[in-house]
Every structure is written in structure tokens, then in C-alpha cells.
Amino acid sequence: MIFRWFESLIDAFKEPADEMPPTSVGRFYLFYLRQVWPLFAAVVLVGLCVAGIEVALFGFIGRVVDLAKEVPQPGFFHRHGRELLWMAVVIVVARPIFNALHDLLVNQAIVPNLTTRIRWQNHRYVIRQSLGFFQNDYAGRIANRIMQTGGALRQSTVQVVDAIWYVVVYTGSAAALFAHANVWLALPLLAWVVFYIGALALFIPRIKQRSWLASAARSKLMGRIVDGYGNVLTLKLFAHGRREEAYVAEAMAEQNEKTQRMTRVTTVMDASITALNGLLIAGTSALALWLWSEGRVTVGAIALSTGLVIRISNMSGWIMWVVNGIFEDVGTVQDGITTISQPRLVQDRAGAMPLEVTRGAVHFHDIHFHYGKQGGVIAGLSLQVRAGEKIGVVGPSGAGKSTLVNVLLRLYDLEDGHITIDGQDIAQVTQESLRSQVGVVTQDTSLLHRSIRDNILYGRPDASEAQVVEAVRKARADEFIPTLSDGEGRAGYDALVGERGVKLSGGQRQRIAIARVLLKDAPILVLDEATSALDSEAEAAIQESLDILMQGKTVIAIAHRLSTIARMDRLVVLDKGVIVETGTHAELIAHGGLYARLWRRQTGGFVAAEDETA
Template sequence: MLFRRFESMIDIFQESPASAPPDRVLPFYVYYLRQVWPSFAALLVVGLIGALIEVALFPYLSRLIDLAQSSGSGQRFFSEHGHELLWMAVVILILRPIFLTLHDLLVHQTINPGMTSMIRWQNHNYVLRQSLGFFQNDFAGRIAQRIMQTGNSLRDSAVQAVDALWHVLIYAVSSLVLFAEADWRLMIPLIVWIVGYLFCLYYFVPRVKSRSAVSSAARSRLMGCIVDGYTNIATLKLFAHTDLERQYAREAITEQTEKTQLASRLVTGMDVSITIMNGLLIVSTTGLALWLWSQSLISVGAIALATGLVIRLVNMSGWIMWVVNGIFENIGMVQDGLNTISQPVSVTDRPLAPKLQVREGAVSFENLHFNYGKGRAVIDGLNLAIRPGEKIGLIGPSGAGKSTLVNLLLRLYDLNGGRIIIDGQNIAEVSQESLRAGIGMITQDTSLLHRSIRENLLYGRPGASDAELWQAIHRARADEFIPMLSDAEGRTGLDAHVGERGVKLSGGQRQRIAIARVLLKDAPILIMDEATSALDSEVEAAIQESLEVLMRGKTVIAIAHRLSTIAKMDRLVVMNEGRIAEIGSHSELLSRQGLYARLWQYQTGGFVGVD
């Protein structure tokens, strides 16, 4: 019950307070810390009381020695000071364990798991909203590692800062006060040591932070390289380039090691400097205390106090230096992470954007301009009107802009100029979720999630019943292989997992799953990027009827090359260099002897009749 109370203090899945995290380190910390401020406020109070209790033990030790010296006998000692001894026993046996336990509960049950998971959840949600280009320009493994490490690093540095804050303030101030009470001259070595200690922090810590950020970036790159190799293991094997991949990883590991070694040099230099200073502090303080005692200026208890506090400070100084170093190393990692996480989302919804209402399925491209942020236009002044229920085939050489046009319709990128209208609604003014919910798409290179067949299919319609699921499976002819599937953990049929990107299935099986998923979605606008290219001729022929049923009553845009697909289209739109070169039916375009006729001749090789 006690554990559960502390574990529920932070709501892991709370909504983030702003649309985007700040892109600077301090505001980035504040952004997350203010969401869990009650937990950190409690940690500050508990840490303060715990530090005060720890410091109180040293003057008590000094007083105990002096009282023992001044008492004539043991019996008198206990009778005169029994209440004081009892009170200190209560402090040591009850209060100290209580506050140490509260500290551990707040750190290990509340902040460590709760805050870390909250940061990861919010960062993951934000990154999911990024455009397609964001993920195409980075390693998936590096993005994932930055999301994972940023939560850990931010939490660790914040907790360490709170712990170090009270220990530094309480021990430094208390030591000066207690030394002053014994003899002001005992303060001199400690003041000199504090100044030297602060100088070491001032010199070393910013340099450690800077090199840690560089080391973290190298580590993220290494992770990206390794994950990229594992993700594309089939390509690595097929081209027999294991040695090349090893060299690629070797270079990344070498870079990461060198950057870590540079940061470690500073850590070693800092450690040596503090060790020398600590030795000087112990010798000077103890020697000075003995001299003052020899002059009858302080008591034996004061020697014990000074020596005990100094040794405690020395031990703590190493811990604090490592903590401070860890704090700034973690800050470096956070800085590396926020460079990825806090990038602005390039494709955003307008405030209170309405949902797209697809009533008929009319699509209009009006004076489109787009260039992927580069100089040369990929789409240049394109105009095209598609009537409700019309089936359009997009034809053209590689690089003509066919896939780009489809991506713009899905608003995976924002236009540089022009607009796209669906049933009178500008797609830039409606929510992206509703836009993509109204469009079904079957791609040439189908990628499945590493989950069960059922979960992959239900992406089409999460609330579909098993009967609807199996109807879509049957229409896509996927029922021929799904019941026979199994995975390494013994799951079969719809529960079998398909592997990363669906690698456990053949290309044709993945494509039939994709078709079943779109059948289940049943969106009014359908995009097909050579939907049957991965199927053999027999399977393709078997599901043509299903595709015809799927296309019935829908507005269809198909990036088409094969005759079987082209024959089903009402109009063919031939694209070249981002513009529309020709529009017409198959026979009309062949009769013009233009670009389409040449492409058709290349495809058939002169062996297939064109009539």
C-alpha cells in the first residue's frame, strides 16, 4: 500500500503542457520538472531534514567526548546526561531511518520510474507527429535512443542536483559555523579549500558538459549504425558485405571511443586535483586543531569535531564532484537529445482544425508547386481535377513526381504553392488524422509492424469484428496462408507475429495483408502504388475481382505500370518532370505517339500488341 501510494504520485500519461518542448536546455528542464513539482518539492524538504540530521551527529560526537572527559565516573555521566543520550538515540534510530526511507521512496518509487516514463511518453507522442522527412533524414535507432536516454538523463541530473544541493550547502555552512564556535582559525583551511573546490568545478564542469554532448552524439550515431545494419540484415547478407558493415561499425565505435576518452581525460584531471586538495585540507585542519589544543585554546572534542567533519567533507567532496560531473554529463546527453526531440513539426494542423468530410470523393490539384526544400521543383505548376468515383492512373518515368503527388495528397509534406481540394475542402485546413482516415493506400513496398497479423489488419479499422476481419482476409485471398502461419513463440494464425517490417512473410503475403487491411478500412478515396506488383500472376488474377469490388464507388488514384492495372482506369495521367505531359485513355495516348506510347513500347518490348 505504501509503495503503491508513492508509485502513483506522478501521472505517467498526462498531457504535455505545450505543443512542443523548448529547444534550450534550461527551459527544457523546467518544462518537465514543473509537471512533477510536488514530488521534487517533497524531495527537497526530505533532503534538507536528512542533511541536517547527518550534520548534527558531528557536534554531538564532540560534545559526547567533552562530557565524558568532564564527568568523574560512568554512573554520574549516565545519570546527568541520560535524557540527552536518549534523545540522540531517537534521532539516530527513528528519525534518521524515517527520512532516509522517505528519500528512497520518493527517488526509487516516484521519480525514477514515473518521471522517466512520463518524459518518454510525451517525447514519443511529439516525435510521432513529425513529418515523414524527419524520419527519412535520421537513423530510426538514433531517434529511439535519444527518446530513451533523454528521460533517464534529465531525471538523474535533476535528482542528483537536489541531493547535492543540500549536502553542499548544509555541510559547508554548518562546518564553517561549528569551526567558528570552536575557534575562528579552524575556518581558514576550510575557506581556502572551498574556494579551490569551486574553482575546480568552474574549470572542469563546463568542459565535461561540452565533451559529454559530443560523446553522446557519437554514441547515438553508433546506435543508429548498428540498428541500421540489423534492420537491413537481408541486404547485408545478399551482397556479402559483412566485412564492409564491420568496417562501418568499427569507424563508429572508434569515433565514440575517442570522444569518450577525451571526456574521461577531464574527469581524471578533476579527480587528481580534488584528491590533492583533500589531502592538504586534512593535514592543515588536523595540524591546526592539534596546535590550538596544545595552546589550550580548544578541547579534545573540538579536535574530534574538526577531524571528523573534514574527513566527512573529503569523502563527500569526491561524491559531490562525481555527482556534479554526472549532472553535467547528463545535461550534455539531454542537450544532444533535445536537438532531435525539440525540432519543430513541419506539418501541423491549424488550431481547432475541423475533420475532413468526404461525401463524394472529388479531388482537385490546383497550381501545385513543391521542391522538398531544394532548389529544383519536383512538382511544378500541376493542375488536375478528378471527378467523384473516377479512376485515374498515374504514368511516367522514374522521378516524374508520381509518388510525390500522392504524398502531397496525404499531406505528408506541405506544399510550397497551390492547394489540394477534396469535396470543396482545402486539405491544409482540416486535421491530418481525418484526411488520412478518408484515404486508403496500398503501397508497392508493404511494411508491416512487428506484431500479430490481427493487430496489423486492425490498423485498417480498430473496431472491426472477427467476421469482418475474416471477410476482408478472404476477399484478399490471404486465408490461403494465414491459418498456417506460426512464430518462434508458438503463436499461430492471426496471433502469429510477422517480424520487423513483416520479414517473416513473402512479398506476396505482405501485399495480400495490405490489401485486406485497406479492404477493412473501406475509405472513400483509394490510392494504389502498383498494388499487385509483389504478387505472382496466378494470385494477381485471383484477387482482381476483389480489387474491382474494392475500387467500386471510390475515387481511385493508381501509380500504374502493368497492363492489368492500367486497363481498369478511366483516364491515364502521364507525368514528366513534375508536370502533366498527357491525359487520356490508353488507346488515345497510344495514338498520339508521345511519351506514353514510348513508355508503353519500352514496357512491352514490342511483343505485346497496342490495339
């Protein structure tokens, strides 16, 4: 019960303010820690008590030594019993209670929940980034930085809190105890503090910088490894095993070299602090013995000072490694910030409303988009798609066909012009409501590494089993789904499809994608090269499913295979980002322009001649 209470002190999945995390390390830490500051205040207070009790133990040792010097007398416990009992209560009761409280706060409340909250909030922000963000980085590196940053931030903060209070309480209390015995006894400790702080100030900035470089190299290595695993079929098909090994080995060698440079600094720092600690122990012990020989301190003061400086020496070694770990973690956080704290290029406008589609008319008004490059991809394009109209968009590679789809879905923001759906500017509505009203079947159908049922339900998560089965039937996927199974014995709708759907053929993946879009039942449909990856037989089999899918919808279909869109209500021919022709298939063939030339290339001279004669 007590564990659950402490574990409930932080809500790991608390909804954050949807804002970009700060880009500076200090403000990035503050951004997350201010959400749970009362717990860290409690850890500081409890840590102060724990450190104070530890120092008090050494004071007890010195006092016990002085008491033991007395000539044994029958009334010893009567005279000192209350003092000894108080010592026993502190050691047996208070010390375990405060240590347990510290562990509960750190291990039950902070370690799992704060780490998870940071990861959740970072993931929640990053997953809403624009498409271009993910196209410009390794998926593995992004995931690695999300996972590492939360743990590193939490761990370094807890260690800072513990280390600060141990340093302050130990050194401060020790100096006070030494000065109480004899003011000269505190001088070696004070000199040690000055040199210890100087050593940390010398080495820590170097450790921080090299830790950041090592973390960046580690993320790069992770990205290359995951990239290889994710494209293992390509690796095997091109038989470049050694080339891929060398590619990963290069990043691994870089990461190893960066880590070695970091550990060189920690080794020199360790040697320096160890030598400094040796001087502290030897100097304090020698001074205590000399002061005792002069009759200025008691034997208890020798036991207190010697025991405490040995403890401080051990603690300083621990603090040195803690500080080293802290700045390794800070370097990891600094590396994570480079990915996490990036502005979103596509955002909902303030006050954006949900899109309401009543008819499904789409209008492109003088749009311009260049992907940030010099030269045009789409320059001044205007196109009106009437409600329920089915248009085909054709043109040579690079003409801007897929770009038209990307800006319609607002995967990128236009540079100029605007797009409306039923008169509503898509830049003024929420992205989720826009994409919920558009069904998309793409050339590269990527399925999630989940079950067949989960992939289909992505179209409409609240759909009933009967609706799923009906969508599957219309997509003609009911022919193969019952025959599927995975390596763990799951079959049919429960079978997992593998990463990106690799366990299915191209035609099977496309049928699942069609079933998913059928279930979504959006009023606007986009077919982006939906059958170009299939052979002619598979294309013919899927065409019937696509015909069912297009019924009653506004359709924008892009295809290199002109035969798949020849039956559309209207064809729009793009070249270099502008519309050069528009009309039906027969009209464009008769016109003899770009479309006719593309048609002849694909169908051959005889088919073209017969078509033109007709």
C-alpha cells in the same frame, strides 16, 4: 500500500501541451520539471533534514567525547540522560524516517514515473513529425535519444538537488561548528571551499562539452548498429560483412575516442580534488591539535573537526563524481534536444476541422512542390478526379507520380496551390481525419512486427472478428493465414510477422495490406505501385482482390506496369511534374505520344502493333 501512494504522485502518461520542447538546455529542463515541481520541493526539504541530521551526528560525537572526559560518577546518566536520550531519538528514529522518506520520494515517485513521462511526451511529439523528419535520420538514433534523454534529465536533476543540499548544509554547518569551538578552526575549511569551487569551475565546462560530444557519438553508433540489423538481408545478399564491420567500427572508434577525451578530464579533476582534500584533513587536524595544546579547544573539538573534515573529504569525492555524472547527463540531454526539439514541418492549422467526405471528389488546383530542391518536381499541376472515378497516373521515373500521392495525403505541405476533397481544402482539416478517409496500398508493404490480426485491425481497430475474417476472405488471404506460425508457437491470426513483415512473401504481405485497407473501407483509394514488386503470377492473383477493393471508391492508381491500369476510366500521363496527356488507354495509344511509347517498351513491338491495328 505506502509504495502505491508514492508511485501515484506522478501520472506518467499525463497529456502534455502539444508544443515543441525548448531548444536551450535550461529551458528544456524547466519545461519538464515545472510539471512536478512540488515533488522536487519536497525532496529539497527532506534532503535538508537528512543532511542536517548527518552533521548533527558529528556534533554528538564531539559532545560524547567531552562528556567521557569527566571523572566517572554515579549520577552521570541522571545528569546527562535527557541529552543522551535526545541523541538516541535523532539517531534511531529521525534519521531512518527522513532517509526512508527521501528514498520513497526519489525511488518510488520520481525515478520511474518522471522518466516515463519525459519519454512519453518526447515520443508523442516526435511521432507526429513529418515524413521528411524520419527520412533524414536513423530510426535507431532517434529511438536512442528518446530513451536516453528522459533518464538523463531525471537523474541529473535528482543528483543536483541532493548534491546542493549536502554541500550547503555540510560546509555551512561545519564552518559554524568549527567557529563555535574556535574561529581559527574554520579557516582551512573556508580556504578549501574556495579552491574546491575553483576546481569545479575549471573542469566542469570541459566535462560538459566532452560529454555532449561523447553522447552524440554514442547516438551515431547506435544508429549505425540498428541500421545494419534492420537491413540484415541486404548485408548478407551483398556479402559485405567486413565492410559493414568497418562501418560500425569507425563509429565505435569515434565514440571510444570521445569517451576517452572525457575521462581524461575526470581523472585530472579526481587527482586535483584528492590532493586538495588531503590538505584539508592535514591542515584542520594539525590546527586542531595546536589549538588544543594551547588550551583553546577541547578534545571533543578535535574529534568533531577531524571526523567532520574526513566526512567532507569523502563527500567532496562523491560530489565530484555526482557533478561529473550530472554533466554527462546534461550532455546526453543536449544531444537529445537536437532530435526532439525540432519544429514540425506539417502541422494542423489552428481551428482545423475534421474532413467530411460525402462523395469523394478530389481536385488539385495549380499545385507546386519541389522537396526544397532547385528545379521542379511538380510545377503548376491541375487535375480533377470526379467522385467514384478511377484514374491511372503513369509516367517515367521522376515524373512526380508518388509526389502527387504524398501531397494528397499531406505528408508534405504544398509550396503553392491547394488540394480539395469535396470542396474542402486539405490544409484546413486535421491530418488524422484526412488520412482516415484515404486507403493506401503501396509498393513496399511494411507490416508491423505484431500478429496478423493486429496488422489487419490497424485498418479499423474496433472491427469485429467477423469483419476481419470477411476482409481476409475478400483479399484472398484466407488461403495462407491458417498455415502461418512463428518461433514461439503462435499460429494463424496470432502469428507474428517479423520486423516489416519479413516472414511473409511479397504476395502474402500485399494481401494482408489489401485486407487492412478493405477493413478501413475509406471512400478514396490510392494504389501506389501496388503490384510492381510482384511477379506476373502473383500480380494476376492479387488483381482480383484489388478489383474488389476498388468497388464504389474514388481511385488514384500509380503504376509502372501499364497493363495493371489500362482498364481505368481515365489515364493521366505525367512528365517532369506536369500533365502531358490524358484519356483512355485506347485514346492514348491512338494519339501516339509518351504513353504509347511507354506501352511499346513494356509490351514489345508485336503486341503494340496489334493493339494499334485494333
